[in-house]
Amino acid sequence: MSEPLMALCTSSKMQPIRDLISKVASTNTTVLLRGESGTGKEVLARALHKASPRAGRQFLKVNCAALPGELLESELFGHEKGAFTGAYRQKPGKFEAAHQGTLMLDEIGEMPLRLQAKLLHVLQDGEFSRVGGEKIIDTDVRLIAATNRDLEASMRAHQFREDLYYRLNVIEIRIPPLRERREEVPGLVDFFLKKFNAQYGRAVDIPADTMRVFVDYHWPGNIRELENAVKRVVVLGTARPVHTEIIGNINRGPRVTMPGLPSVAAAVASPDAPISLKEIARQAAREAERVAIKEVLDRVHWNRAKAARLLQISYKALLYKIVQCGLVVQETEPEKQKEVIAS
Numbered sequence: 001m002s003e004p005l006m007a008l009c010t011s012s013k014m015q016p017i018r019d020l021i022s023k024v025a026s027t028n029t030t031v032l033l034r035g036e037s038g039t040g041k042e043v044l045a046r047a048l049h050k051a052s053p054r055a056g057r058q059f060l061k062v063n064c065a066a067l068p069g070e071l072l073e074s075e076l077f078g079h080e081k082g083a084f085t086g087a088y089r090q091k092p093g094k095f096e097a098a099h100q101g102t103l104m105l106d107e108i109g110e111m112p113l114r115l116q117a118k119l120l121h122v123l124q125d126g127e128f129s130r131v132g133g134e135k136i137i138d139t140d141v142r143l144i145a146a147t148n149r150d151l152e153a154s155m156r157a158h159q160f161r162e163d164l165y166y167r168l169n170v171i172e173i174r175i176p177p178l179r180e181r182r183e184e185v186p187g188l189v190d191f192f193l194k195k196f197n198a199q200y201g202r203a204v205d206i207p208a209d210t211m212r213v214f215v216d217y218h219w220p221g222n223i224r225e226l227e228n229a230v231k232r233v234v235v236l237g238t239a240r241p242v243h244t245e246i247i248g249n250i251n252r253g254p255r256v257t258m259p260g261l262p263s264v265a266a267a268v269a270s271p272d273a274p275i276s277l278k279e280i281a282r283q284a285a286r287e288a289e290r291v292a293i294k295e296v297l298d299r300v301h302w303n304r305a306k307a308a309r310l311l312q313i314s315y316k317a318l319l320y321k322i323v324q325c326g327l328v329v330q331e332t333e334p335e336k337q338k339e340v341i342a343s
Contacts, residue, residue: 008184008187008188008191009040009043009181009184010184010187011181011183011184012181013176013180013181014176014181014184017044017173017175020171020173021044021047021048021051021173022051024048024171025047025048025051025052026051026052026053028142029170029171030123030142030143030144030145030167030168030170030171031045031048031143031144031145031170031171031172031173032108032144032145032146032147032168032169032170032171032172032173033045033144033145033146033147033173033175034146034147034148034151034172034173034174034175035148035174035175035176035177036148036175036177036222037148037221037222037224037298037299038178038221038222038223038224038225039175039176039177039178039222039223040175040222040223041106041146041175042061042104042106042146044173044175045059045061045102045104045144045146046059048102048144049101049102049142049144052102052142054100054101054102054142057098057099057100057101057102058097058098058099058101058102059098059101059102059104060094060097060098060101060102060103060104061103061104061106062075062076062094062103062104062105062106063106063107064105064106064107064108064109064110064111065106065107065110065299065300065301066107066301069112069114069115070084072111072112072115073115073118073131074087074091074093074131075093075094076093076094076095076115076119077093077095077118077128077129077130077131078090078091078092078093078095078096078130078131079091079093079130079131079132079133080130080131080132080133082132083130083131083132083133084131084132087131087132090130091130092130093130095122095128095137095139095141096137096139098141099139099140099141100140100141101141101142102141102142102143102144103141103142103143103144104143104144104145104146105119105143105144105145105146106146107146107147107148107149108145108146108147108168109147109148109149109151109154109159109160110149113159113160113161116160116161116164117161117164119164120161120163120164120167122139123143123164123167123168124167126138126139126140127139143168145168148299149299151165151169177219177222178219178222178223178226179218179219182215185211185214185215185219185226186211186214186215188223188226188227189206189211189214189226189230192226192227192230192231193205193206193230193233193234196230196231196234196235197234199234200234200235202234202237204233204234204237204238204239206230206233206239207239207243209243210233210239210242210243213243213246213247213250214226214229214246216250217246217249217250218250220291220294221298229242229246252326286325289321289325290325290326290327292311293307293311293318293321293322293325293327294325294327296310296311297322297327304318304319304322
């Protein structure tokens with residue numbers, strides 16, 4: 001997602017966030033962005049940087065979930081030659097590269113505890129040393145952290161440091177999911193349509209009935225899912241397959257304001273039909289399980305071995321439930337082996 005998207009976030013839910021950004025952008029205050037995956041946290045982080053006195057300097061992003069602890073430490077703080085196997089030369093880290101600029105730490109909740117302690121030291125003292133080095137390096141970086149995790153629950157589980165939480169959470173911005181700001185959908189669709197038509201040399205349009213379906217859909221993957229849907233429309237040259245798929249998702253998705261619960265209207269065929277509370281409970285349990293599994297899988301980037309551990313079920317049981325919930329992703333056997341090894 002790119003910076004022009006911020007101009008499209010004009011809903012009533014987003015206006016207070018835009019106002020807050022304008023107030024804090026000129027300061028060096030650390031900001032914690034919270035929201036579901038795909039809601040546009042990086043877009044807001046870039047907007048903060050662009051509106052700040054640091055706009056002429058670097059904006060760098062590091063995904064804390066994408067690298068194991070040792071590599072993440074080197075990515076953030078750099079390393080000296082010979083610090084570890086494969087360190088053939090000195091390498092500056094992102095804290096050096098973003099000097100006098102902005103550094104975004106995405107998925108901060110996935111950072112290992114040992115690194116959390118080092119990050120806390122940097123925030124407190126404004127200095128650090130490279131991996132394998134003793135030289136103290138001063139840093140002047142505006143830090144923006146982002147997460148889709150419940151950090152309070154992580155603190156209770158002793159997976160996230162309380163002192164780091166309060167250092168990061170000076171200004172908290174909670175980004176509402178796309179389903180709570182559906183009036184933005186037509187503008188976002190138009191933006192992505194122009195982007196992908198230009199990229200692929202197409203002139204595909206989205207019919208009015210498909211646009212209505214887009215607005216009605218609850219978009220569990222938020223703006224990222226919407227972007228991918230529009231991209232598929234342009235690549236396929238027609239909106240029909242995507243339209244049909246989303247209709248199916250709407251029929252299977254939440255039907256009431258309480259997330260995860262099916263509506264009574266969906267449980268019975270007509271007003272005179274009997275209502276089975278047991279069936280409604282079973283449907284609610286299945287939907288809640290599907291939502292929980294999907295959220296965990298998205299959080300670990302579909303590493304199912306890791307997801308199985310977090311859900312406290314066996315790997316085979318998770319594979320069965322993924323199929324049962326209609327969350328199947330096609331992949332090759334080598335990819336499966338790579339996933340298990342990486343876990």
